[in-house]
Amino acid sequence: MNPLLVCVVIFAVVAVLTWAVTARRGSSAWLDRLWSILPIVYAWVFAGAAGLGDARLNLLAVLATAWGVRLTFNYARKGGFRRGAEDYRWGTVRQKLTPAQWVVFHALFISVYQQALLLLLILPAWTAYEHRTPLGVLDWILAAIFMLLLVGEGTADGQQWRFQQRKHAAATAGKPLTEGFISTGLFRYSRHPNLFCEILMWWVFYAIGAAAVGPLLSWTIIGTVLLTAQSFGSTVMAESLSGAKYPAYAAYRARTSRLVPWPPRA
Template structure:
């Protein structure tokens, strides 16, 4: 009797998982990150951490559209934009860590499997929370005529994509120039924002939420937590605070850097006259 009830429970659980696309995406997300952790912990390396994260974004975007069963234009564009973001950023970060040989975020982490596991699990949360509007869009079989919010959202995404890509390239070229050794960048987009790459990141996910909101109803609008989560993470947790602290430690006594801090916005730029 007990075994029969256990079998029934397993069947019900299997049906729940197989019939719930959002749940399947969450399980796939966790499975990929935990598998990545197992390999990374065994080899004590963080070299493919960011690549695994961006790759999961791309994979889940396509899986959710496939599992959702619909194939509308809005879903195709949304999935394509996530794919473009993932390939560009993932490739850039992977090339950067291959060049640098390590990531300072993991200096006291890679030798501790337990702490490393937390980092990989947090990455799973980051992927799911950030991708939430796209997942909701892709599993919804409903459709609506493309409108102002779609085009405006895609335009915001395009602005963010260009901003992040240009900022990353400018900093890469700056750091590869031997004459800039030990210096900080304050040219190009970096003259208008101290973290233009993060600004571009926030704009991209804000644009994708705006487009997806064209077909949202009721509680689905709460997925605005996606761009807010990206902003909070970069502004207050893992991005800007760490880099600002490192910069102050390295150049804090430099009058040129003090002038840069005083006259250049932290994140959101304003026109210079």
């Protein structure tokens, strides 16, 4: 069967199920729980359709798996799979909308658009499936860059996790930290170093798939472009919340690069 059709069917089934579960329980947690898993499934559908005999498709599937395993681990240690867990940003959006508006937002943006974005991110594998070409030196360089970015994102997430643990312990002991947000380690050079690595990883993933046809421009770039735009939007919301909660965040924002790691301004 056509692997793209298989992935579309999986997308449709998951979109309906996540909508139904959320409509019943009132939580959008299942989308977040599937975010790191579905791209792995999609990538291996394409690799499997080629009988696991195409090196480029296998490489893309392995990279997607490495990305998903790391993200799943990070999400799990933050309690994302606990009953009732939900990304705080969904709660913020829900509070700003009327019940009717939330129903529409949940159906169109969360259940459909977000799920579609996950499939679009993997579509460079469709290019690779349609144009079977051997891997070259550039592909292996790109794969190495992908893994370097994966390590960078994992490092940033680890630093953030350890900070949150210290913050919680200090609050429990009645001695809250001076700053309620992390500004050390990689976060000294970028306010969102993990997101910077995340965005670049998907650009690299796209490039490996697009390289199958030579020119590095293909319609399958749409998923990467949409993710980049959405990531910028999510930083605006996150920083708005941090700025309202922590007075010192304005100074941190003034001296620290938003995404691209850069020496802090004096």
